[in-house]
Amino acid sequence: MARVHDMGGLPGQGRIVMDPDDHPFHADWEARMWGINEALEGPASWSLDWWRYVRELIQADDYLTRPYFDQWMQVYAAMMVDSGLATPAEIARGTGGRKPDLRKPMGPGDVAKVSAITRDFRRPADQKPAFTSGNKVRTKTFPEGFHTRLPGYLMNRTGIIHAHRGNHLLPDEGAKGRHVAQHLYTVTFSGADLWPGEGRDKDRFNADLWESYLERA
Amino acid sequence: MTSSYDPKKITEIHEHLHSELPSDPALRVKALESLLVEKGMVDSAAIDAWIDLYAEEIGPKRGARVVAKSWTDPAFKARLLADGTAAISEFGYQGHATGHVVAVENTPVVHNLVVCTLCSCYPFALLGMSPGWYKSQEYRARAVRDPRGVLKEFGVSVGDEVEVRVWDSTAELRYLVLPQRPAGTDNLNEDQLAALVTRNSMIGTDRVLKVAR
Structure with missing residues (x-):
């Protein structure tokens, strides 16, 4: 399983294509799909990072060629099949199967309230942060085949802790359905280190990385 | 309604869906919405409300x-x-x-x-x-x-x-x-x-x- 989604720094990319009309949706189905994502609460086991991981596991060709919101459709379809809520044939037909025992879906009157809910991803910490601002750290290298938020272009690199951000839920565990928190840091990397010889010496690249991604350099 | 958290299983499901779902994304999404409504997991009026909210208020x-x-x-x-x-x-x-x-x-x-x-x-x-x-x-x-x-x-x-x-x-x-x-x-x-x-x-x-x- 190659990390097809892990695009940071990939060479050989063309110009950025901008929409002349700059509209978020190019067709009704895109808006519907986005709205399904908002209005569907789903089973508790569908964590945000499980959702992301299921998207990352889409076949590479589909990930690279299918429209963005079409990939969302694929994610929900796959999660439904995985959770035993529907078969691929039912999803293809748009009908059939048992009605699951879930609470009543969000109604139109709930939307304003739900839209204003902010999720806080911090959890109380039972350990002190291992690093403080200014510490020099080295990022680890993770093998392919599991969900992580350490991008490939930042593996095995040296950076400086810019800020400690609190004890945040760790996506690597969230994608396995486990709610484990770890200290999170914004780490700054220099362009000279990341992209030697490419004229980026003046630029700084920051990412938010969890403690288990880092070791003291 | 648990999830497997199993990448191998999901990869197989993706392959299966790839061959079984209609090729037109508009049809795919329409079928998904119909099924979710039938299963009582989504209210189409709530989808409308979300689209309106982001079109008019949140931007x-x-x-x-x-x-x-x-x-x-x-x-x-x-x-x-x-x-x-x-x-x-x-x-x-x-x-x-x-x-x-x-x-x-x-x-x-x-x-x-x-x-x-x-x-x-x-x-x-x-x-x-x-x-x-x-x-x-x-x-x-x-x-x-x-x-x-x-x-x-x-x-x-x-x-x-x-x-x-x-x-x-x-x-x-x-x-x-x-x-x-x-x-x-x-x-x-x-x-x-x-x-x-x-x-x-x-x-x-x-x-x-x-x-x-």
Whole structure:
């Protein structure tokens, strides 16, 4: 399983294509799909990072060629099949199967309230942060085949802790359905280190990385 | 209704779906919505309400008001830089993907640029829907490798004296770029200032805001 989604720094990319009309949706189905994502609460086991991981596991060709919101459709379809809520044939037909025992879906009157809910991803910490601002750290290298938020272009690199951000839920565990928190840091990397010889010496690249991604350099 | 959390199982399901679902995405999404409604998991009227809310109320005008306020009220700016989420809540703008907002400030010698290389993270409740290019392979790949080249394509030239700071949204922190207040705007009020702030300037793909003459 190659990390097809892990695009940071990939060479050989063309110009950025901008929409002349700059509209978020190019067709009704895109808006519907986005709205399904908002209005569907789903089973508790569908964590945000499980959702992301299921998207990352889409076949590479589909990930690279299918429209963005079409990939969302694929994610929900796959999660439904995985959770035993529907078969691929039912999803293809748009009908059939048992009605699951879930609470009543969000109604139109709930939307304003739900839209204003902010999720806080911090959890109380039972350990002190291992690093403080200014510490020099080295990022680890993770093998392919599991969900992580350490991008490939930042593996095995040296950076400086810019800020400690609190004890945040760790996506690597969230994608396995486990709610484990770890200290999170914004780490700054220099362009000279990341992209030697490419004229980026003046630029700084920051990412938010969890403690288990880092070791003291 | 548990999940397997098993990448092998999901890979097989993806292959299965790939061959079994209709090839037209419009049909696929229509079938998915019908099935979810039949299963009592989604209310189509709630989908309509979400689309209306983001079309009419939640959009980059929110972020623009926050930026304008930061230009006119130094105490607010200090609060925004200290705790972005608390500061935007003063406007009632808290919501999706704004639980950990971090404001980063442009100066004559600093330019900030935001990207999500791993997916498409974006401060929705503050800036509305993200533009298509933000989610594109080209932007995600190049913003962290050739930010000045990317900026050039957006018509932004930054001199050698300017440090470009790229922020990759790898966690749940969401970055809001505070563009510089344009010169010649001393006589403008907050609403007029907010009208100058472009969405792209809050992502970092715009830098010098235009003032109507």
